[in-house]
Every structure is written in C-alpha cells, then in structure tokens.
Amino acid sequence: MNADLVQLHEKARAALDPVHYDYYAGGVGDEVVLGENEAAFRRLALLPRVLRGRSTRAIGVDLPGGRLDLPVLIAPTAFHRLAHPDGELATARAAAAARTVLVSGVASTVAIADVVRAARAVDADAAVWFQLYPHPDEDVTECLVRRAERAGCTALVVTADSPVFGRHRRDAEHGFHDLPPGLAAENMRDLPGSPPGHVRDIEMSPLASWAHLDRLRELTSLPLWLKGVLHPRDAVLAVEHGVAGIVVSNHGGRQCDVAPAAVEALPAVVDAVAGRVPVVLDGGVRGGGDIALALALGAAAVGIGRPVLWGLAADGETGVARVLDILRDEFDHVLALCGGRHLADLTRDLVVTRGTGVLARCG
Numbered sequence: 001m002n003a004d005l006v007q008l009h010e011k012a013r014a015a016l017d018p019v020h021y022d023y024y025a026g027g028v029g030d031e032v033v034l035g036e037n038e039a040a041f042r043r044l045a046l047l048p049r050v051l052r053g054r055s056t057r058a059i060g061v062d063l064p065g066g067r068l069d070l071p072v073l074i075a076p077t078a079f080h081r082l083a084h085p086d087g088e089l090a091t092a093r094a095a096a097a098a099r100t101v102l103v104s105g106v107a108s109t110v111a112i113a114d115v116v117r118a119a120r121a122v123d124a125d126a127a128v129w130f131q132l133y134p135h136p137d138e139d140v141t142e143c144l145v146r147r148a149e150r151a152g153c154t155a156l157v158v159t160a161d162s163p164v165f166g167r168h169r170r171d172a173e174h175g176f177h178d179l180p181p182g183l184a185a186e187n188m189r190d191l192p193g194s195p196p197g198h199v200r201d202i203e204m205s206p207l208a209s210w211a212h213l214d215r216l217r218e219l220t221s222l223p224l225w226l227k228g229v230l231h232p233r234d235a236v237l238a239v240e241h242g243v244a245g246i247v248v249s250n251h252g253g254r255q256c257d258v259a260p261a262a263v264e265a266l267p268a269v270v271d272a273v274a275g276r277v278p279v280v281l282d283g284g285v286r287g288g289g290d291i292a293l294a295l296a297l298g299a300a301a302v303g304i305g306r307p308v309l310w311g312l313a314a315d316g317e318t319g320v321a322r323v324l325d326i327l328r329d330e331f332d333h334v335l336a337l338c339g340g341r342h343l344a345d346l347t348r349d350l351v352v353t354r355g356t357g358v359l360a361r362c363g
C-alpha cells in the first residue's frame with residue numbers, strides 16, 4: 001500500500017471504535033478474498049516504455065454519468081457517519097473538490113438529496129451516482145430510483161453480487177448488527193408500506209433476476225451500471241440488457257469468499273465486453289501502481305472503498321481529499337515513469353506476472 005495511505009489507515013484505526021473498524025475492514029468467511037484483492041496486484045508488474053519524450057499527462061476520463069479528473073471514483077460503502085460526524089456530506093465535498101464521482105450508497109447515513117446538495121455546493125457540475133440493491137419489494141426499488149432522480153444523481157449503480165448478505169465473522173463476534181442511536185440509513189425512511197418516519201431495513205433479494213434489471217432500466221433514463229460482475233458471460237448478458245457500464249467487483253471480499261481477486265477477473269470481462277461499454281474495477285486498489293495495472297488490463301477507471309473510509313475516519317473531508325490527492329499524484333507519477341501521456345498508453349502488453357517475467361496470462 002502507498003505509505004501515506006498506510007499512515008492514514010493507522011490514524012483511522014486509532015480513531016474508530018474497534019467494532020466499527022472491524023465492520024469496515026472485515027470480509028466474508030475466512031477473508032481469503034479480502035487478502036487476495038490486494039495480493040493479486042502484488043503478483044503483477046508493469047513493463048515501462050522508455051524514450052517516449054513526453055512532458056504533460058492527461059488522466060481524466062469520461063464515463064456515462066460523469067467526467068472524472070482522475071481515473072478513480074469512490075465506490076459505495078455504507079454508513080459514513082460511523083467514521084465521522086459529517087459522514088457522506090464530507091465524502092461528497094471531497095469527491096466534488098477533486099472532480100471525481102461519488103457513488104453514494106442506499107446504505108448512507110445522510111439522505112441522497114443532502115449528499116448531492118453538499119457536492120453541488122462545492123462544484124455545481126459535481127456528479128453523484130446512486131447505488132442500490134434490487135429490493136424484494138419493487139415499489140421500494142422504484143421509490144429509491146425516484147429519490148435519486150429528484151436529488152439530481154447522474155447514474156444508477158445496481159449491485160448484483162448480493163442475493164443474500166455475506167456472513168461477516170468479525171461483526172458476529174462483536175455482536176454488531178445495528179447502527180448506534182441517532183444514525184440511520186436515511187434513504188430508507190418514509191418508503192411505501194411503512195408508517196411515517198419509519199426506516200425500513202435494507203433487504204437483499206434472492207430472487208433478483210435479469211428481468212428485474214430490465215424493469216429498472218425501463219424505469220429510468222439514467223445510465224445504469226451493473227456492479228459485482230465477475231463472470232465474462234454475465235458481462236455479455238449485462239451488455240445485452242442495456243447497461244451503460246460494468247463494475248468488476250467482489251464487493252471488497254465481503255460477499256463470496258471463493259471468488260477470485262477482482263483484478264484477476266478483469267481481463268476476461270474486458271475481452272467479453274469488447275469495448276461496448278466501459279468497465280470499472282474495484283477491490284484492493286491501494287496505490288498509483290494498482291491503478292496503472294488495472295487500466296493496463298482494460299479498466300476505464302477504478303473504484304476505492306476502504307481507503308476512503310480510512311481518510312474519512314482520520315480527518316473527515318480533509319482526509320478523503322488527501323486519499324484522492326495521494327492516489328492522483330502517485331498514479332500520475334507512475335504514468336510518467338512508464339512513458340505514458342494518456343490513459344490509452346497503458347496497454348495490456350505492459351503487464352507481466354511477477355517472478356516469471358512473462359506476459360500475464362491475460363496478456
């Protein structure tokens with residue numbers, strides 16, 4: 001991990017209630033995938049190109065739903081007010097100031113309208129996307145979509161890797177099941193079928209299907225991203241079902257513990273999609289080199305989850321801004337060292353498997 005991010009992580013660990021730290025840090029089952037997401041990047045290396053005579057670099061990227069000034073967006077993570085009293089408001093301000101996208105989760109502790117307002121107060125053009133799970137009650141799903149639209153979100157992200165909740169041993173050991181008094185999943189308040197003021201549970205839908213995705217797509221004109229794709233055939237189906245983009249993700253190792261590392265699943269998905277829609281990768285991205293590797297393997301951008309939570313817990317908005325700054329600066333530096341000027345200069349032939357010197361299996 002980038003050394004400055006390690007420091008922020010340590011500061012966050014010291015600041016957080018250990019139960020909440022474990023909620024953020026933990027994974028499903030034996031936490032195999034949690035470790036693999038980071039370890040898989042360390043098994044890859046990048047062959048720099050030389051004598052390319054370049055001085056300036058362009059690292060922005062346009063995606064359906066918004067432009068990013070750096071190829072890093074903030075992946076949806078739950079309950080930011082466990083990390084800092086300003087919660088998602090702080091995250092939204094830092095993302096807007098860095099001119100990148102915040103994917104704000106249904107499980108946020110600030111209502112989506114307030115999250116977007118905070119972002120737009122910093123940058124009138126700020127792009128905030130809304131992430132949701134297909135709720136078993138489709139009226140609830142529809143209401144959430146309308147809330148996101150009314151709030152001014154510019155894309156929807158549907159998370160497909162959670163037909164059921166992952167079993168998080170650390171949470172079970174701590175008996176962590178509920179938010180502390182005063183905090184709630186504010187997007188779930190006042191939904192159809194509940195009394196005024198009531199906050200509904202976020203539920204997973206074991207019955208969620210491609211038909212649900214179709215209905216969601218028909219419900220809104222917002223670009224629809226599908227998050228949590230690992231199998232190339234699902235990537236093809238997603239394109240056929242009209243998604244605007246795909247997020248290759250194993251949910252940061254919090255869902256299926258026999259899944260591969262996210263970056264190892266990336267090349268086959270990129271090949272299957274064949275440029276028809278952009279592919280974003282999240283899971284284990286902890287430095288500029290990881291970003292360069294993911295882009296070289298075909299990602300249009302990466303998402304970061306836990307590093308944002310560490311920045312937020314360590315120093316609120318300033319901490320999140322620092323995380324984005326560290327990653328921007330280190331990625332730009334790696335690009336320069338590799339003789340790149342544009343993101344498109346990061347190509348798959350640069351990626352080799354460490355210890356073998358041969359092109360990565362994907363190469």
Ligand SMILES: Cc1cc2nc3c(=O)[nH]c(=O)nc-3n(C[C@H](O)[C@H](O)[C@H](O)COP(=O)(O)O)c2cc1C
Pocket residue numbers: 023024025037075076077078105106107131159227249250251252253254282283284285303304305306307
């Ligand atoms: C504490 C926590 C909560 C999360 N909550 C959600 C969520 O509500 N919806 C979702 O799609 N992904 C959720 N994720 C997964 C992230 O969007 C992302 O896939 C993952 O964190 C990326 O891995 P990284 O943490 O190694 O960067 C969560 C991750 C963490 C760590």
Ligand SMILES: O=C(O)C(=O)c1ccccc1
Pocket residue numbers: 078107202251254
């Ligand atoms: O913790 C998670 O990973 C997650 O995705 C989630 C889902 C619903 C509510 C809170 C968090």
